[in-house]
Amino acid sequence: MEILRIEGLSKIFGSGHLEVRALEDINLSVSEGDLVALLGPSGSGKTTLLLCVSLILDPTGGKIVFDGQTIFQKNDWAGIDVRRIRREKIGFIFQSHNLIPFLTAKQNVLFPLSLIGLKKEEAESRAMELLKYMEIADRADYLPALLSGGEQQRVAVARALANNAKLILADEPTASLDTSRGKKVMELLKKIAKENRSAVIVVTHDVRMIEGFDCVYELKDGRIIGEKTNSAQNLNR
Numbered sequence: 308m309e310i311l312r313i314e315g316l317s318k319i320f321g322s323g324h325l326e327v328r329a330l331e332d333i334n335l336s337v338s339e340g341d342l343v344a345l346l347g348p349s350g351s352g353k354t355t356l357l358l359c360v361s362l363i364l365d366p367t368g369g370k371i372v373f374d375g376q377t378i379f380q381k382n383d384w385a386g387i388d389v390r391r392i393r394r395e396k397i398g399f400i401f402q403s404h405n406l407i408p409f410l411t412a413k414q415n416v417l418f419p420l421s422l423i424g425l426k427k428e429e430a431e432s433r434a435m436e437l438l439k440y441m442e443i444a445d446r447a448d449y450l451p452a453l454l455s456g457g458e459q460q461r462v463a464v465a466r467a468l469a470n471n472a473k474l475i476l477a478d479e480p481t482a483s484l485d486t487s488r489g490k491k492v493m494e495l496l497k498k499i500a501k502e503n504r505s506a507v508i509v510v511t512h513d514v515r516m517i518e519g520f521d522c523v524y525e526l527k528d529g530r531i532i533g534e535k536t537n538s539a540q541n542l543n544r
Contacts, residue, residue: 308339310337310474312335313334313371316359317331330530334531337506340500342519343520343522343524344510345357345524346514346526347525348512352526354478357478362389368382394423395423397476398475400476404451404462404483410451411447411450412438412447412458413431415466416465416466420470434465437465475507477496477510480511
């Protein structure tokens with residue numbers, strides 16, 4: 308089942324001689340269970356594309372279809388409640404974890420559940436289930452400062468999964484980790500895609516991290532210049 312389809316997406320910052328075309332004519336499709344990478348150097352448009360897909364940044368043109376519904380077309384969000392969709396259907400994993408420092412690991416996972424109105428008992432059960440899934444339940448009552456970088460990222464992944472998101476977006480999730488820990492995070496994302504049937508999109512500049520991905524889109528100067536399915540590690544550069 309297709310979760311996300313983008314047609315002719317563009318994003319322009321500024322105007323006149325200050326105009327910057329951050330994205331131009333982007334077309335891609337992601338289905339449930341897919342693990343997709345956006346690969347490219349700094350400034351290629353990867354993060355801008357991720358922010359448009361996450362409904363945080365307004366595109367300039369094109370079309371976005373999410374979970375069977377057209378949510379952006381003709382320079383408009385088609386009358387949808389953008390915040391509700393983000394809250395209920397999208398999970399975001401940040402490069403720097405962005406855990407709330409004065410909340411424990413479990414409380415960080417509980418936070419998005421409180422936003423969707425889940426009852427306390429159910430939310431507590433869901434949070435612990437996710438921390439166990441991420442193999443970090445023994446650190447449930449630890450503040451982020453007492454966790455290693457890899458442990459913090461596992462909590463961040465658990466938080467992103469809290470709302471049973473159909474779409475998981477990860478912006479350079481391994482950038483602050485060494486190669487070994489980075490590969491473990493990528494393995495977790497593969498597990499999530501296959502077991503939860505979520506569509507997962509990962510932004511990265513590191514080709515070493517994308518072995519086994521279902522599809523890789525390579526970006527340069529705001530355009531997709533290459534696409535490879537199944538054997539992502541053999542992407543023609």
